[in-house]
Amino acid sequence: MKRAMNFLLAAGILITTTAQAQSPSWSDAQAEAWAVIEKSWLDDSQESGKWLVEYTDEKYIGWDDVTAAPRDHSTSIAWQRLDSRRSSRFWYLITPLSIAVEGDTAVIMYYVDQISRGVSAGSGRSILGTVEVLIRDGGDWKFLSTIQFTPKFNN
Secondary structure (H helix, E strand, O other), rough: OHHHHHHHHHHHHHHHHHHHHOOOOOOOOHHHHHHHHHHHHHHHOOOOHHHHHOEEEEEEEEOOOOOOOOHHHHHHHHHHHHHHHHHEOOOOOOOEEEEEEOOOEEEEEEEEEEEEEOOOOOOOEEEEEEEEEEEEOOOOEEEEEEEEEOOOOOO
């Protein structure tokens, strides 16, 4: 009986803390910026090919831990087109960790859990830490920079 009570207590704590983690109190600006992240992932997962073309500023710079150096806007578009021919995202979950908005700039940190399939060596499940910088341009949020990395959990 004591074991069952401990289990129920642990389950209750887990459910309560999970619910709090997934329903943060955001300002309207934070919610608006996160909605852009969500929409960009949805569009990209539908393989529309418009993520880097429509969502990013022409000064965009991206860097991840599988590239030697940051890539500018045109280079990022070229690599995305190549990568989309080699693999596709099968499933993903994005979870916000932190959103800071100051004026027309937003810095959003979140993690990605995704499964891809295809012929590339990167196929399979991956977990990524992501930092996005968005700027508001004429009322619309545009990506200015992305940094993605594979977290090291056992350091």
